[in-house]
Amino acid sequence: MTTAYQIRPYQDQDFHAIQRLNAAEGWNQLVRLHERTQLAWQHSNAALVVEHAGEVIGYVRGMTDTQVTLYICELLIDANFRGQGLGQQLFARLHDWYPTTRIEVLASSSSESFYRGQSFRPFYGFRKSFE
Numbered sequence: 001m002t003t004a005y006q007i008r009p010y011q012d013q014d015f016h017a018i019q020r021l022n023a024a025e026g027w028n029q030l031v032r033l034h035e036r037t038q039l040a041w042q043h044s045n046a047a048l049v050v051e052h053a054g055e056v057i058g059y060v061r062g063m064t065d066t067q068v069t070l071y072i073c074e075l076l077i078d079a080n081f082r083g084q085g086l087g088q089q090l091f092a093r094l095h096d097w098y099p100t101t102r103i104e105v106l107a108s109s110s111s112e113s114f115y116r117g118q119s120f121r122p123f124y125g126f127r128k129s130f131e
Contacts, residue, residue, distance in 0.1 A: 005086065007093050010047035010059070017056035018049070021076050030074075046070055046094055050077070050086050057081045060090040070094060070101040088118055 015038050022030045022037075030037045041047060046062035058077035064070040077086050091103065106125060107115050 004052055005057075005089075006051045007048055007089060008051065010041060010044075010049055010061070012042070014049050014056050014059075015041060018059055021056070021059065021078060024078070025076055027074075027076075040073070044073065046097065048090055048093055050081075050090065052081065058086050058090070060087075060094065062094065064098050064101055066098055067100055068102065070098050070103050072103060072105040075105075087114060091118060 018041070019031055019034065019037070022028075041061060044061050044063050045066075046060075046064050048060050049056045050058035058081060060072060060075045062070055062072045075087055075090065094103070095101075103120075105115060105120060112122075
C-alpha cells in the first residue's frame with residue numbers, strides 16, 4: 001500500500017468525516033438518520049477507515065460472527081481516490097482479521113463491476129425497510 005494511505009480501525013472521532021463522505025455520495029438516509037447511523041458505527045465489529053494526509057477518505061463498515069459470515073453494510077471511497085485499490089485493501093484487511101468468514105455484500109448496480117472485479121459472485125436476496 002502506498003505510504004500516503006493508512007488503513008486503521010474506526011474511532012468515534014471519524015464519524016463527522018464519514019457523514020461528509022455519505023453526503024457527498026448522496027447517501028442521504030444515513031446522513032438524515034444521524035444518531036442511528038452513529039450508533040450503528042459504534043456497534044459494528046468490523047469497521048475500518050482509510051486516511052490520506054490526516055483526512056478520512058474512505059471506509060468500510062460491517063458486522064461479523066467472526067467465524068462464518070462477515071456482512072458488509074457500507075463501503076465508500078471518496079470519488080477523488082477511487083481506482084487506486086483502496087476498497088480492495090479494505091476487504092483484504094477485513095479478511096486478515098476474520099480469515100474464515102465469507103463476505104456478504106448487498107450492492108447497487110453501479111458498483112457491480114467493482115465487486116465482480118474482486119471475484120464476488122452475485123446472489124439473490126431481499127431487503128425490507130420499516131420506515
